[in-house]
Amino acid sequence: MTPSAPQLALSFTKLPDIMYSRVEPTPVQQPHVLLLNQPLALQLGIDEAWLPSDQALQVLSGCASLAGEGAVATAYTGHQFGHQNPRLGDGRAHLLGELMDTDGQRVDVQLKGSGQTPYSRQGDGRSPLGPVLREYLVSEAMAAMGVPTTRSLAALASGEYVWRDGGAEPGAILTRIANSHIRVGSFEYAAMQGVECVRQLADYTLSRHFSEAKPGALPYLHLLQAVMAKQAQLIAQWMSLGFIHGVMNTDNMLVCGQTIDYGPCAFMDGYDPRQVYSFIDRQGRYRYDNQPGIGQWNLVRFAETLLPIMGDERSEAINLAQQALNDYQQQYEQAYAQRMAAKLGLPSADADLVSELLTIMQAEQLDYTLTFRYLMTQLSSNQTEHSMPQGVVQASDALLVWQKKWLAVVSKLGDETQALNLMAQHNPVFIPRNHCLDAALKAAYKDDMSLINELLEATAKPFAYRPQWQHLAMPPKTKEVIANTFCGT
Numbered sequence: 001m002t003p004s005a006p007q008l009a010l011s012f013t014k015l016p017d018i019m020y021s022r023v024e025p026t027p028v029q030q031p032h033v034l035l036l037n038q039p040l041a042l043q044l045g046i047d048e049a050w051l052p053s054d055q056a057l058q059v060l061s062g063c064a065s066l067a068g069e070g071a072v073a074t075a076y077t078g079h080q081f082g083h084q085n086p087r088l089g090d091g092r093a094h095l096l097g098e099l100m101d102t103d104g105q106r107v108d109v110q111l112k113g114s115g116q117t118p119y120s121r122q123g124d125g126r127s128p129l130g131p132v133l134r135e136y137l138v139s140e141a142m143a144a145m146g147v148p149t150t151r152s153l154a155a156l157a158s159g160e161y162v163w164r165d166g167g168a169e170p171g172a173i174l175t176r177i178a179n180s181h182i183r184v185g186s187f188e189y190a191a192m193q194g195v196e197c198v199r200q201l202a203d204y205t206l207s208r209h210f211s212e213a214k215p216g217a218l219p220y221l222h223l224l225q226a227v228m229a230k231q232a233q234l235i236a237q238w239m240s241l242g243f244i245h246g247v248m249n250t251d252n253m254l255v256c257g258q259t260i261d262y263g264p265c266a267f268m269d270g271y272d273p274r275q276v277y278s279f280i281d282r283q284g285r286y287r288y289d290n291q292p293g294i295g296q297w298n299l300v301r302f303a304e305t306l307l308p309i310m311g312d313e314r315s316e317a318i319n320l321a322q323q324a325l326n327d328y329q330q331q332y333e334q335a336y337a338q339r340m341a342a343k344l345g346l347p348s349a350d351a352d353l354v355s356e357l358l359t360i361m362q363a364e365q366l367d368y369t370l371t372f373r374y375l376m377t378q379l380s381s382n383q384t385e386h387s388m389p390q391g392v393v394q395a396s397d398a399l400l401v402w403q404k405k406w407l408a409v410v411s412k413l414g415d416e417t418q419a420l421n422l423m424a425q426h427n428p429v430f431i432p433r434n435h436c437l438d439a440a441l442k443a444a445y446k447d448d449m450s451l452i453n454e455l456l457e458a459t460a461k462p463f464a465y466r467p468q469w470q471h472l473a474m475p476p477k478t479k480e481v482i483a484n485t486f487c488g489t
Ligand code: AMP
Pocket: 088, 089, 090, 091, 092, 093, 119, 120, 121, 122, 123, 124, 125, 126, 127, 251, 252, 261, 263, 487, 489
């Protein structure tokens, strides 16, 4: 029996024509499969037999299309490192269509690296192998940790070369799934077109993402508040995991609240709030501890686009937006405090305890991820002696003193088993560490996908320690430390 192909529709094309361009992917020479995500296909309601089929290979490499409306590239602008770049848009991505997943949620199916579009500017519309595999791996690891994120359905080699920095690299195409690809930058672009265009994009966004809440008399204020709330939660979650996005431009912030764009991102090894990895972020604008503030900066750009539709009087609209934006700070802080409390097994926030621990971790350059796993091993009800590689965190006197205080709080508040359960849900042991990812990508360039597959398997269950993957849980040795990450477009 031939597998049935997914049914794609396009609601995005109801928006004004200026918001997109109809353009098909450019076929490639000799596509072949690198990675397929069957569990995700299942969640999306895609026939299990379809993803490995020849038709899927053709469609997901841009060599054939499914019956339907045809593909589009979407238009957007954005503030990149604080400066507006008026015309961006999908320069190397094609939205093939939307499908309904098994929860009845409409999701975008997008190819990335699939050829030029009217928004390509000087770019070739393609992507090298490294960034595609990197995005696949990190986005899936984030999803497994429960972080809202775009997903990766497939990574295909194009069988063609792309030219980067004067050298040839194998090309690849990612199939990305997102609740939508509507960005803060999409709103900035709509605002450049005029009030009517923003209103239509805002109405579309409300009905696609925020239809469950009754917006009342002020739908666009509601939209701002809803987007803000999602970003406050998302960034708090990144911070709690030591995740540094690296390129929080407004075109890389989705209004649906999913993480997008895994270019130069990284998880920090030793705790340092000033950590920057991205090679292009020379001023440290997007460093770890700037992320919550940058989130707010981006939301101010978002609010500005909504002002003309938010109230009859501009001053009234500004007041409403201002109040909403002030709430962001508080929502973020609450969300962060709650997540950090959970990492310590506590039912409610304890800011002093957290900041004292972080001060020790910073002074002693303790590994961010494994310090919390180490704390799990200190609970007496512990069945988690082997919940991390042995002997990685050596407790200093300062940490031992802090630990005593923390244990006293845990026992005062109740049950150690409960604390341990909470900690086990909030402290991953397997993250895609920079040095492991780097080694896996280097191997993939030599046609060896085994390290990528190992890392995928370990990070698919980030909270469950399995000793056979011990090397993937270990912090880097001095000579393995990766100081810089590259955007690698
Ligand atoms: P990013 O850094 O991936 O957020 O991309 C920023 C902008 O550059 C987006 O508009 C991309 O579509 C565009 N872009 C990045 N790489 C390429 C490429 N190789 N060809 C065409 N456009 C690109």
